[in-house]
Amino acid sequence: MPTAATQIVTFDGEYDDAALDDVLRAENAGKTFASGYQIVAIMGPQSSGKSTLLNHAFGTTFREMDDALGRSQTTQGVWLARSETCETATLVMDLEGTDGRERGEEDTAFEKQTALFAMATADVLLVNMWCNDIGREQASGKPLLRTIFEVNLKVFSPEKKTMLLFVIRDRSKTPFERLVEGLRQDLESIWRGITKPDRYINSSINDLFELKFTSLPHYEHEHDLFVSEAKALRDRFDAPSSDVNSLRATAPAVPISGLGVSMREVWATVKANKDLDLPAHKIMVATVRCEEIADSALAKIVDSDDLSALLAAAKKGKIPQLVAKIQAMTDAAVKPYDEEAGYFVKDVREAKRVDLKVRIAKTLGEVVSAHLEHVRDEIVDSLANEVNATLGDASAAYALGKKRIEGRVGFAEFVKSTFAKVDLQWEEKLEEALPTDDLAWADFVVEETKVFQKLIDQVVDSLRKERMNLTIHACERAMERGVGGQTIGLLEEAPRDMWHRLRQMRTTATEKWDKETTDAVSEFEPIAQELQKFHENMRDRITEVVDAKARDAATAASMHMKQAFARVFSKDSKGLPRVWRPLDDVAGINKKAQREALRVLALLAVTRLDDGADKKSDDVAIKAIETALYGLIPSETSFAEAQEGEEATPSTTESVAASLPTEWEGESDANVVLSPAECRTLWLQFESDTLYAVSQAMAAKEAARRALTGGAPIWMIVLLMVLGMNEIKWLLTHPVTLFLLVAVGLYARAIYNQLDVASAMQLGLVPGLGILATKIIPIGLSILKKLADEGAASWAPESRERPVDAVTAGTVTGHAGAHQAAGAYADITADGVRRRRTAAD
Numbered sequence: 001m002p003t004a005a006t007q008i009v010t011f012d013g014e015y016d017d018a019a020l021d022d023v024l025r026a027e028n029a030g031k032t033f034a035s036g037y038q039i040v041a042i043m044g045p046q047s048s049g050k051s052t053l054l055n056h057a058f059g060t061t062f063r064e065m066d067d068a069l070g071r072s073q074t075t076q077g078v079w080l081a082r083s084e085t086c087e088t089a090t091l092v093m094d095l096e097g098t099d100g101r102e103r104g105e106e107d108t109a110f111e112k113q114t115a116l117f118a119m120a121t122a123d124v125l126l127v128n129m130w131c132n133d134i135g136r137e138q139a140s141g142k143p144l145l146r147t148i149f150e151v152n153l154k155v156f157s158p159e160k161k162t163m164l165l166f167v168i169r170d171r172s173k174t175p176f177e178r179l180v181e182g183l184r185q186d187l188e189s190i191w192r193g194i195t196k197p198d199r200y201i202n203s204s205i206n207d208l209f210e211l212k213f214t215s216l217p218h219y220e221h222e223h224d225l226f227v228s229e230a231k232a233l234r235d236r237f238d239a240p241s242s243d244v245n246s247l248r249a250t251a252p253a254v255p256i257s258g259l260g261v262s263m264r265e266v267w268a269t270v271k272a273n274k275d276l277d278l279p280a281h282k283i284m285v286a287t288v289r290c291e292e293i294a295d296s297a298l299a300k301i302v303d304s305d306d307l308s309a310l311l312a313a314a315k316k317g318k319i320p321q322l323v324a325k326i327q328a329m330t331d332a333a334v335k336p337y338d339e340e341a342g343y344f345v346k347d348v349r350e351a352k353r354v355d356l357k358v359r360i361a362k363t364l365g366e367v368v369s370a371h372l373e374h375v376r377d378e379i380v381d382s383l384a385n386e387v388n389a390t391l392g393d394a395s396a397a398y399a400l401g402k403k404r405i406e407g408r409v410g411f412a413e414f415v416k417s418t419f420a421k422v423d424l425q426w427e428e429k430l431e432e433a434l435p436t437d438d439l440a441w442a443d444f445v446v447e448e449t450k451v452f453q454k455l456i457d458q459v460v461d462s463l464r465k466e467r468m469n470l471t472i473h474a475c476e477r478a479m480e481r482g483v484g485g486q487t488i489g490l491l492e493e494a495p496r497d498m499w500h501r502l503r504q505m506r507t508t509a510t511e512k513w514d515k516e517t518t519d520a521v522s523e524f525e526p527i528a529q530e531l532q533k534f535h536e537n538m539r540d541r542i543t544e545v546v547d548a549k550a551r552d553a554a555t556a557a558s559m560h561m562k563q564a565f566a567r568v569f570s571k572d573s574k575g576l577p578r579v580w581r582p583l584d585d586v587a588g589i590n591k592k593a594q595r596e597a598l599r600v601l602a603l604l605a606v607t608r609l610d611d612g613a614d615k616k617s618d619d620v621a622i623k624a625i626e627t628a629l630y631g632l633i634p635s636e637t638s639f640a641e642a643q644e645g646e647e648a649t650p651s652t653t654e655s656v657a658a659s660l661p662t663e664w665e666g667e668s669d670a671n672v673v674l675s676p677a678e679c680r681t682l683w684l685q686f687e688s689d690t691l692y693a694v695s696q697a698m699a700a701k702e703a704a705r706r707a708l709t710g711g712a713p714i715w716m717i718v719l720l721m722v723l724g725m726n727e728i729k730w731l732l733t734h735p736v737t738l739f740l741l742v743a744v745g746l747y748a749r750a751i752y753n754q755l756d757v758a759s760a761m762q763l764g765l766v767p768g769l770g771i772l773a774t775k776i777i778p779i780g781l782s783i784l785k786k787l788a789d790e791g792a793a794s795w796a797p798e799s800r801e802r803p804v805d806a807v808t809a810g811t812v813t814g815h816a817g818a819h820q821a822a823g824a825y826a827d828i829t830a831d832g833v834r835r836r837r838t839a840a841d
Ligand SMILES: Nc1nc2c(ncn2[C@@H]2O[C@H](COP(=O)(O)OP(=O)(O)OP(=O)(O)O)[C@@H](O)[C@H]2O)c(=O)[nH]1
Pocket: 045, 046, 047, 048, 049, 050, 051, 052, 053, 063, 064, 065, 066, 067, 072, 073, 074, 075, 096, 097, 098, 169, 170, 217, 218, 219, 220
């Protein structure tokens, strides 16, 4: 059953978008419009049998005039139907008849619009002509012909000639050739009469039209013949182009999927009374349609579950052989596009295809980006591992650099070779992830590679900085050990030009460590600014180390003062431990030692590491502090009083403190480590700490004095020898008695020595005798016991084998005795009370 015709342009000139879809919807399976189609349109005077002809020729169902109602307009606007009888896919357009009474004044305008619409969209335009009108001046079809010619000139730069098939209706007995000739003359006459644009001024009708002619018998009088000729006419539309009578269109101007857009836009242009640029129109239609096709192709990917599943998987981890999946999804979208857009203008179609692939790449790019994130992480991890594996522990970098291990490559050198390797890895991974040779992915590849290279640069830069910093730190630690040790040595030695020498040492160290730093970081190929910064930092660090050690020394000034004191007080001019003799000046040596201690304190009180300082200014400044500090030493008189056992009065110390300034004049606050007040505190502590050593020295001196002067005077000994000559002779002749007397004498002397009679008697005669009486028996027994022990030991076999030990033991005992004597004074001093106790207590 034939499909119904549909009105595509209404009487009021409105285009109906759905009309074409309606016509094509019921398309027969065997007639696929997608592979090609043709459009046939018919124009002619109203009620000239247009619909009748189309229905008989193409099997359409256009409404025909009901004879009973009389001649009136049956076709209004433009109608569209699909041929049911043509083997070729054919669309048929029936246009509203011209010269109708229904439109009145607007008739011509609408006629022009429909004529233009038909000529722009149809492959063949049938023009219905009454046979009787040929050669007639006032023929009803002539205004239509004029309209067709004029309108055709408005189709800008037509690509091909418009095919006009004049259908001469109700042919007479006049030969067909004569009719055609008459009609041609009429057409020439009309063509000459119209106003043409300059570019067509010399053109003939044949330059713009392909004119064809046919005739039909009277529909009613020769009905069967009419029907058979109508069918024969239809056959010409199916005939191959090789047939001279073929009217079949070679190829559609636009693919069927673009026809809706094309017709809508043509009608809009026509209605707006604009010139119709058909090539531009074709490009526009192709553009619109290719975009629509591309959109729907892309939508298939965007909306697919495959994409969301793939994206979720890529976010979790790498997808093996992702490129195959990407390629398959791309092909699934591009293939339908190629099929559907294949008939549109080539340039537009291909441009839109490229565009589609770029859009697909962007859509799938999200998946690939997520996948490449993991790839980048993997490469970065392997790079970091390789750096550590090849270059070793970063913290040992300095030590390694110092050793210059054979065959070990430096960081910069290693990184350069690694870059090439890493780039290759990246390229391989890219090829596994996406079609790198596809131009659609070119921008994506560039962007992702940029991200990768930026990341690698960052990682390498970070590794470089980390390792370089560790190297610098190792350098600094080595410097701290070296410079710190040298500084401590100088601070302990405390020479007068200590600060000058510290500054010199700092300069030397700076030069040395500048070179060390440069060598150590050379493997990182640092730029000049970096190197300069390292050097500046190292110089600052050296100053910090020297300054810190100097401040530490000032904090431990008490110890340094004692060391200085001991150097003078406890050692003689040859540097040997001092042995106190009866004639030694303990007070004088003590004062000298105190001055040495204060000199050291003056050195430590203020740091002198400023660049502007020099030896001379140091001397002046240190001398000023020294002079002030020497005021702390008590006068010799007061010291002598103390030596006699009197307590130093608090007023003495206070007057000493008052003599110090409140601050060191001319010294910068930043350099002052020990203020005058702190120096005074240190001094008081120092004085208290050294008093014990001084007391010991005095005790040792006293012991030495007593040892020298404790026996009887020489003259008394001589007198005794003269007066007792007889007794001496007797004793010499009685050796046993002599031996006993000597033994008793030595025993008494030993008891006397241990009794410390002089000390006991200083407490008064009666208390002294009391103390001596209580001590004499234990001491006597103790000496006897010791003699007995020594006697037994001297007869023991081993003692005979080690005579040297016996000598040593005797020496030790002698020393022990001296210590014991000193111990008596130690107790006195520690109590802080000028009270003496004996060793026996
Ligand atoms: N004399 C003659 N009359 C015909 C011919 N073909 C059809 N008719 C008659 O002409 C009348 C109009 O026919 P339609 O086919 O409706 O004409 P039309 O040109 O489509 O009319 P509109 O669409 O209104 O312009 C009908 O009564 C037909 O029977 C023909 O070849 N010769």
